[in-house]
Amino acid sequence: MSEIKATPSRRAVVATGISAGVLLAAQSVPSYSQNRSSKMEATIRTGSDVATLVNVFTVEPDNQQKLVQLLKEGTETFFSKQPGFISSSVHASKEGGRAINYSQWRSAGDIESFRKDPKFAPYIQRLAAIAKAETILCEVVEVNHA
Numbered sequence: 001m002s003e004i005k006a007t008p009s010r011r012a013v014v015a016t017g018i019s020a021g022v023l024l025a026a027q028s029v030p031s032y033s034q035n036r037s038s039k040m041e042a043t044i045r046t047g048s049d050v051a052t053l054v055n056v057f058t059v060e061p062d063n064q065q066k067l068v069q070l071l072k073e074g075t076e077t078f079f080s081k082q083p084g085f086i087s088s089s090v091h092a093s094k095e096g097g098r099a100i101n102y103s104q105w106r107s108a109g110d111i112e113s114f115r116k117d118p119k120f121a122p123y124i125q126r127l128a129a130i131a132k133a134e135t136i137l138c139e140v141v142e143v144n145h146a
Contacts (some may be wrong), residue, residue, distance in 0.1 A: 009036050036037050050086060051108045052138040054100065059131040061096030067131050068092050074123055079103065082117070084110025099131070108137060
């Protein structure tokens with residue numbers, strides 16, 4: 001029987017590229033764990049046993065710090081308290097026009113659940129008032145360490 005090699009989808013490759021580029025070019029803000037401790041490191045692992053959500057925000061440079069603060073606040077007061085939350089990290093680009101939120105969840109269903117929470121809509125409206133967002137649901141297909 002011949003060996004079949006799985007090829008990652010274009011979306012997975014793009015998301016992996018975005019994540020890698022962001023990690024190289026961005027200033028990192030502390031990650032938060034399920035117990036809301038900021039003294040942990042985000043764990044990036046491959047496989048479909050977790051759902052990875054990457055949000056790429058475009059913002060006027062004058063509003064980047066406001067956006068970063070809003071993302072941190074959202075994690076501390078809402079996302080980290082949701083069922084299925086694993087970790088979240090916020091990255092601010094050095095040029096000032098972007099910020100990225102990288103989070104991992106137990107499942108895509110957990111992500112859908114928090115989106116239905118009544119507290120989510122007002123938070124998203126606050127984000128939309130200062131930034132444009134692209135949301136990408138990903139599967140991490142490769143992780144390399146030095």
